[in-house]
Amino acid sequence: IVSVQLMATQAVITNDQKQTATQLMQTAIKSDLGMEIVTSLTTEIGPRLGGSEAEERARDWGVKLGESLGFDNARIEEFTMPFWDRGHLHISLSSPYQQELYGTALGGAAPTKEKINADVVYFRDIHALTEVKDNSLTGKIVFVDGDKMVKSQTGAGYGQANQRRRIGWQHAQRSGASALVVRSVGSDSHRFPHSGMMSKDGENWADIPVIAISNPDADHLRRLHNLGKPLAISLHSESKWKGEVSSGNVILDLIGSEKPEEIVLIGGHLDSWDLGTGAVDDGAGVAITTAAAALIAKLPKRPKRTIRVVMFGAEEVGLLGAFAYAKQHEANLHNHVLATESDFGAQTIWQLVSNVNPQATLLVDEIAKILSPLGIVRGGSDVVGGGPDIIPMAAKGVPTIRLNQNGRDYFDLHHTPDDTLDKIDPDELAQNIAAYAASIYLIADSDVDLKP
Amino acid sequence: IVSVQLMATQAVITNDQKQTATQLMQTAIKSDLGMEIVTSLTTEIGPRLGGSEAEERARDWGVKLGESLGFDNARIEEFTMPFWDRGHLHISLSSPYQQELYGTALGGAAPTKEKINADVVYFRDIHALTEVKDNSLTGKIVFVDGDKMVKSQTGAGYGQANQRRRIGWQHAQRSGASALVVRSVGSDSHRFPHSGMMSKDGENWADIPVIAISNPDADHLRRLHNLGKPLAISLHSESKWKGEVSSGNVILDLIGSEKPEEIVLIGGHLDSWDLGTGAVDDGAGVAITTAAAALIAKLPKRPKRTIRVVMFGAEEVGLLGAFAYAKQHEANLHNHVLATESDFGAQTIWQLVSNVNPQATLLVDEIAKILSPLGIVRGGSDVVGGGPDIIPMAAKGVPTIRLNQNGRDYFDLHHTPDDTLDKIDPDELAQNIAAYAASIYLIADSDVDLKP
Ligand SMILES: [Zn+2]
Ligand SMILES: [Zn+2]
Ligand SMILES: [Zn+2]
Ligand SMILES: [Zn+2]
Structure with missing residues (x-):
């Protein structure tokens, strides 16, 4: 041998x-x-x-x-x-009090037509969001939480975590929501949003704004939600396709x-x-x-x-x-x-x-x-x-x-x-x-x- | 005993x-x-x-x-x-190319009267800035660099590093500059600006906007300066005293x-x-x-x-x-x-x-x-x-x-x-x-x- x-x-x-x-x-x-x-x-x-x-x-x-x-x-x-083009974004919590959120538009997202200020409907993860009923959340802002991405040498946690980034908008849009906010796909605990592309639905990109917020911001919304506080978000985003x-x-x-x-x-x-x-x-x-x-x-x-x-x-x-x-x-x-x-x-x-x-x-x-x-x-x-x-x-x-x-x-x-x-x-x-x-x-x- | x-x-x-x-x-x-x-x-x-x-x-x-x-x-x-009140800030590099900078107004800073877009004059540290001549930089934006704050158990590096934050404005204002940008007083290398109060000059607060940018942003400006690139910054800041x-x-x-x-x-x-x-x-x-x-x-x-x-x-x-x-x-x-x-x-x-x-x-x-x-x-x-x-x-x-x-x-x-x-x-x-x-x-x- x-x-x-x-x-x-x-x-x-x-x-x-x-x-x-x-x-x-x-x-x-x-x-x-x-x-x-x-x-x-x-x-x-x-x-x-x-x-x-x-x-x-x-x-x-x-x-x-x-x-x-x-x-x-x-x-x-x-x-x-x-x-x-990403354009300018402003996103803040408007209830239970005013606080800036650290967010960014996800790739492919539509702009807000005008400034939105809407109540938030909380989903614990993408699995919960996929069960949302059509046209059940008209005029709301959907927030899809999730777990912080698992750290690993191979990056094995990425595929699982980025489902909310990739397909979340399809379910939020179906539900009639005005916008989707997602927990960033990232393994850090810094106040940075993680950008990244969404997935097309066939040939279609999102008709709604989709914003990723940082892990600490998502933690904050989760804690407020768990306390039973009524959440609302104010949002203006210019991101759009430009030819x-x-x-x-x-x-x-x-x-x-x-x-x-x-x-x-x-x-x-x-x-x-x-x-x-x-x-x-x-x-x-x-x-x-x-x-x-x-x-x-x-x-x-x-x-x-x-x-x-x-x-x-x-x-x-x-x-x-x-x-x-x-x-x-x-x-x-x-x-x-x-x-x-x-x-x-x-x-x-x-x-x-x-x-x-x-x-x-x-x-x-x-x-x-x-x-x-x-x-x-x-x-x-x-x-x-x-x-x-x-x-x-x-x-x-x-x-x-x-x-x-x-x-x-x-x-x-x-x-x-x-x-x-x-x-x-x-x-x-x-x-x-x-x-x-x-x-x-x-x-x-x-x-x-x-x-x- | x-x-x-x-x-x-x-x-x-x-x-x-x-x-x-x-x-x-x-x-x-x-x-x-x-x-x-x-x-x-x-x-x-x-x-x-x-x-x-x-x-x-x-x-x-x-x-x-x-x-x-x-x-x-x-x-x-x-x-x-x-x-x-801090108000809204937008600060970006406008020469040699367009790039967002991560900054925040320092406590006590004045607003921009209108949007500023001006050439940058670079100072390696606060000591260099203190030697600036009166009215020698009319209409310019001063950037005062410095060393990243030294990390220590006792926080011993703070007093030295925050001189640029505390008194930098007095020298920039003296020079006739439209605004001062300073390297943040922080020991991290994240893209976060560090806020903090400036020092009064007798009974007077700054008449100019003063913006701290993150350490990585300051590193970036330093490298561009060392390459001999002409730097310009675009700036709009709403920070002001409100009674x-x-x-x-x-x-x-x-x-x-x-x-x-x-x-x-x-x-x-x-x-x-x-x-x-x-x-x-x-x-x-x-x-x-x-x-x-x-x-x-x-x-x-x-x-x-x-x-x-x-x-x-x-x-x-x-x-x-x-x-x-x-x-x-x-x-x-x-x-x-x-x-x-x-x-x-x-x-x-x-x-x-x-x-x-x-x-x-x-x-x-x-x-x-x-x-x-x-x-x-x-x-x-x-x-x-x-x-x-x-x-x-x-x-x-x-x-x-x-x-x-x-x-x-x-x-x-x-x-x-x-x-x-x-x-x-x-x-x-x-x-x-x-x-x-x-x-x-x-x-x-x-x-x-x-x-x-
Ligand atoms: Zn990438
Ligand atoms: Zn890549
Ligand atoms: Zn403090
Ligand atoms: Zn303190």
Whole structure:
């Protein structure tokens, strides 16, 4: 067994490759390049809502950055999209007394026609709200509470918690309510609302305003409700759809030395929610993947395959850049030998998972051993999905890996005003870059086919 | 030496007293009363700016609470005060691009006459600003940066950091600037501005708007400034003085069984800044001192001296309740045998300091030994000041002690929207109540005179 294992090892990664990967990791750990990139993006561009003028500035920034780092063919691939603008919001408790609430409109929400001041009907969670009768709450404001999102390394609590954000409006609107207020989907206890997109109902977005309030504000409403106090809320929101605009993906290539047509795709998303400056979501992912590829670009010899960094546009508002990429490159997706995205913050990577064929699984196993000194373990070899923007490609058969980050604190900051540069630990960011540089180099320089 | 020490001990605290104090501590640690009080205040009253209608509701709440807990003569002592109202603020970066800033008006600031949009002149710290020339910055907005407040157990960084908040406006106004923006005085890195009062210049308050922005926002402006980007800020603020209003102190007594005329005064302040709900500043202090006295009230026999709980009004806006109390009780201050206030959050007490006469210092030494199981050490015996609201009384000769709390995290929350109930740890609050109950009981039941 030992000798078979050894032979397999020799077959998939050469000693030279291993040595180069290890040197890349050592260089990455000492490099400031990742912090420089995310500092530049968050400082010089700031918040960059999908479809906004700021996102356009970010694309120009991305192309200039790519050129300065030695990428080939730095370019923008445009697409069009509907633009949702947050506008100004004022929300306060008006009964049992006047108090400001810390809220924000959810993505896709309609504006108030005029200022609303209405009694609140309390629902303990989304399950209770789904049982509401049609037209039973005309003119009321629905508040759907829920439990604070569970913290975990994997972010496992997110899917459950964000039901109230995604589909709550459909039930509130059915009930005839004037507006919906929801407990934010976040694991923190700070006075920040968490933004995020709602789900469409077929082709329809909400006709009512939908506002997320912070966990402490939701706690406050719950306590008042439990005391039997009559709750009322005053609300004015300008959020609305504003028609078609341009967005785009930024593409940076390192053309491969032997098989330039074969593409190993990595990336993050360039847009951010507009409350913070999009440092951990997803300036970090852009910085990690761009810096990793830039370190590979400095090697004496290019890897065999092309490494492509994609800075996806308009991810937050519905993976619009990802769908545009998959469509624009549809004819060439069979040449995408692997795709993976960094979009889960800036804390350390702890696990490598994959969804590739059995022979390539052996390659990923060997890569995991090389990453081991970074504190990374091998995870499942049948884990679908290489990140949100990879979904449309993976659905069309592109193989994926994922370098799973510790997401325990990610949902403290996610989509809040508090997602700013100071939240990134440079050492943790560098560990990410080391892992990407080594693993992407090894895949790009390999002859192994990864298709399942 | 041992026998002298023992004799001294026997002289100042009897075994019965020691046993009662220890029982009080054990009861306090298990009691929910403190959490119930601060939960009720923050939930049922909410934010309560000095001089507001909400602060008036808080006084009625305080009287009802005192009556329900068995205090004697629960009453309000009114005073009048000028009312400063925060009003609505909008502040954003307008160059090099549009971005919301998270700010709040500082106490005493003037409104913008109309919306301002002006170039920013950057000062690295308050020392740089104090050297500005008169009328040299007409029409500009001054931004005074500084270092993030140093975190410490004692809160030692506060005095240094809050110079920019206190006197910055005097130099900005002198320079002819249209407005002053300052880095918040806070030790956190969250996107919350810290409010707080400015200092008067003689009898004059600022004629210009003065806005504190969060630490991450200030970091952002600093980085843009260091990149040489031209900064401009757009600003509209409604904060202003609105004339004389009523406020008051709530007084709750436990009349002493042998020397009712001798008063041991404890308390906190009932008002809060209006951004949060005043949980750690100073709902906690009100809860700690009221609960401690209420536990003493349940003893089979009242202590010899009167214990008085004062919920001071309008502390944040200039110790107005404290000055009113000292004036209204001037003729009787010689009967105030001790005064102390809890106003430094809700974390555990770690030290007992005092400013009493040498014989009474021995009493405080013995009290510290009894508190030792709570994790409290004896500190200085010549430390002036029993808390902010005690200053006017202490200046007129009233002896003081102080149960020093761990303030390491206090200035993360201090005067921000994030000062809410969820920030209080019930076990830490209970430790405070235990320490107050035991020490105040021992002083109230003592015959030792404390006057320096
Ligand atoms: Zn993201
Ligand atoms: Zn996101
Ligand atoms: Zn205070
Ligand atoms: Zn305060």
